[in-house]
Ligand SMILES: O=C(O)CCC(=O)C(=O)O
């Protein structure tokens with residue numbers, strides 16, 4: 001796997017109150033497609049659940065939760081227990097750690113079967129996560145848009161996430177900004193995102 005030379009990315013994509021770093025495309029199309037296919041097969045995908053206004057919702061999007069030990073992660077009203085790493089996730093974790101210069105002990109994966117599936121506005125500020133830690137998000141498959149909205153000013157910043165690319169959120173991003181994957185009818189192909197996280 002060749003490392004690109006742009007791994008010193010320092011430009012902050014956010015104007016204030018947080019840091020979002022775009023590290024560029026880490027995997028070429030062939031490598032990204034390879035990992036996409038392997039993860040489709042090997043990951044223990046399941047439909048996510050959340051409680052919204054007291055009602056239990058099951059998402060069309062699938063998720064999976066992996067980690068270095070059996071971490072409990074509670075979000076949207078449910079607790080998930082991490083599955084042990086598989087070798088491909090460990091290889092991707094190692095690669096991403098080189099780019100971000102941070103270490104991760106867990107990964108929440110998302111599988112969007114098409115553009116009609118997205119993720120609503122939220123921030124990843126759960127108490128289980130290291131405060132102001134790094135979340136590194138690798139995209140595989142269809143290009144999707146990643147939107148940020150400031151919690152007070154409502155200012156928005158929109159970014160495209162191409163196949164094989166890595167974006168990182170850190171600092172006070174989760175405290176001050178919401179993010180989402182907007183649903184779109186324009187995208188018909190699936191996408192996997194791997195969000196490497198730092199659990200306490
Ligand atoms: O799919 C993505 O790129 C983002 C997913 C996300 O925000 C999350 O898993 O918390």
Ligand SMILES: [Mn+2]
Nearest residue numbers: 122123124179
């Ligand atoms: Mn998130």
